[in-house]
Amino acid sequence: MKKLVLILLTCFCFHFAQAQSLKFTLADTAILAKKPAGVLHGISGIEYIPSKKQWHLASDRGNYFIFDSITNIHDFEKRQHLAVAKKTGYWFEAIRFDPRTSTFLFAIENEYKPNKETSDTTTYVSYYDSFPSNYLIPPMHLPADNKGIEAIAVTDSGAVWIAPEAGWQGETEVGNDTIHFWKYERKKSGYSGPSSFSYVIDRSGCPLSATEQRGGISEILAMDENQLLVLERCYDEKGTKKIKAKIWQATVDGSQLKKDKNPSFDFNDHFPFTVDNLEGMSWWPDDNGKRQIVLVTDDNPGLKNNQRTQFILLKEK
Numbered sequence: 001m002k003k004l005v006l007i008l009l010t011c012f013c014f015h016f017a018q019a020q021s022l023k024f025t026l027a028d029t030a031i032l033a034k035k036p037a038g039v040l041h042g043i044s045g046i047e048y049i050p051s052k053k054q055w056h057l058a059s060d061r062g063n064y065f066i067f068d069s070i071t072n073i074h075d076f077e078k079r080q081h082l083a084v085a086k087k088t089g090y091w092f093e094a095i096r097f098d099p100r101t102s103t104f105l106f107a108i109e110n111e112y113k114p115n116k117e118t119s120d121t122t123t124y125v126s127y128y129d130s131f132p133s134n135y136l137i138p139p140m141h142l143p144a145d146n147k148g149i150e151a152i153a154v155t156d157s158g159a160v161w162i163a164p165e166a167g168w169q170g171e172t173e174v175g176n177d178t179i180h181f182w183k184y185e186r187k188k189s190g191y192s193g194p195s196s197f198s199y200v201i202d203r204s205g206c207p208l209s210a211t212e213q214r215g216g217i218s219e220i221l222a223m224d225e226n227q228l229l230v231l232e233r234c235y236d237e238k239g240t241k242k243i244k245a246k247i248w249q250a251t252v253d254g255s256q257l258k259k260d261k262n263p264s265f266d267f268n269d270h271f272p273f274t275v276d277n278l279e280g281m282s283w284w285p286d287d288n289g290k291r292q293i294v295l296v297t298d299d300n301p302g303l304k305n306n307q308r309t310q311f312i313l314l315k316e317k
Contacts, residue, residue, distance in 0.1 A: 022223065022249055024265040024314035027292065029272070030073045032080075032309040035299060040065065040080050040309050043296045044150075045095035045107075046280035057083075057280070058092035060109065060298065073294060073311040093123075094152045094219060094280075101158060101186065103129040105136065109148040123148030125162060127191075136184060136191060137162065144172040144214060150279075151231075153222040158186030161228060162194070166214040167201070174213045177203055181220075181228075181257055199250065199257040201232065208238035218245075219281040221293065226252035229264060229293070233278050243275050244268055247314075265314055276307045284313060291316040 035041055045058040055067040055076075066084040070076065094107035105127045113119045122139040142148050144166055151163035160183070166172045167179035179201050182194035206212040212234040221229040233245035246263040267275050276297035284292035292315045299307040 021260050021262070022229070022264050022291070023317045024247070024293070025317050026271070026312070027315040028073055028313040030077060030311040031273075032077045032311075034306065034308055035303050038077065038080050038309075039063070039083070039085060040076065041299055042301065043309055044279040044298050045092045046282045046294065046296050047095045047097050048282050048284070049097055049099070050285075051099060056095055056097070057296070058095045058106075060091045060093060060279075061301065062088045062090055062092075064088055064092070073313050076311055093148065093150045096152045096154045096160075098154045098158050098160075098186070100156075101129055103127055103158075105152050105154065105160060106133075107149045107152050107162075109142070109150075121148070125149055125152065127160075134190065136160065137182075140169075143167060143169040145211070147172060147214060147216065151217050151220040153220040153228055155222040155225050157225060159222075159225065160184045160186070160191065161220055161222060163199075163217045163220050163230070165216045165218070172214050174203055177201055197252065197255055197257045199230075200259065202246075205232070205244045206234040206236040206239065209234065209236060211235075212237065218278055219295075221281055221283060223249070228257065229281075230259070231278060231281050231295070233267075235277070242268070243277060245275060245278050275312070276310055287315060 032038055042059040042061045043057050044060040047056045055070050057065040064086040090108050091110050093109050096105045107125050109123045111119055111121045121142050123142055124139040125137040126133040127136050147166040150165040153161040162182045171179045177200050178198050180196045181199050184191040184194050201215050203215045205215055215234050218233050219231045228250045230248045230250050233243055236242055236244050245267040247265040248259045249264050250257040250259050278295055279298040280296040282294055284294045295312045297310040299309045
């Protein structure tokens, strides 16, 4: 009887732990100087490589930065001229690293201009563990204007989650609130074909915005094999003229990704300043057992706008 009680108690505790909702509180912020000062502009992807204690940041205009000796988010500004900087031909939207197989993954949204009169923009996901890289998702036309693939997450087993910004082809209409994430299992060589999971996206955040009514998934992080943190955001251009953003915890339930009732963090709930275009998100090294995430904003092209690169550190409550 005692054994049965112990087993039931263990199962209950395990279920309770699995069902726990992760909530965050603001830990620190760093706002960099306006363009053209510094080099960290247009940042859309951020990732930490634990084995090297190295940070990788990528821009949606081709720049790539590698940082060592970062101890807090203010070091990104202090040490930005010491970063290893590379010019690439890729417009990065997300970057991830799988430490088990030393595999890098990139979400790209590149504009191709064969001449002055015409242009074409494609989105895709590539990976490489040896040169040359391979396509996980081959180039495809954007399913909606400026709405390509923005989000990648890698689990501890090496499985890869992919989320489109506003849905795949045929899913981006404002009246449709269900889109799909794709999950690829890691094999000895390459990846399996995708499994599809439905997700209800918030299309109500910026209802007056002509371009942002579709909403947008900007980034995702893997909590475990079946749980994700999902960053949703849009620009309320005709209302508050602010970015509206929330981080949601989503859990696999059959072929669905179900969001928690309440967000893990709401950037419009008494946040101390107006956030800019939230684009990149990564796990930060734990602090005494408390999980932390860092987010970075894209200050967008052009010297006339007042946007800045912002680093935001959130800590588990």
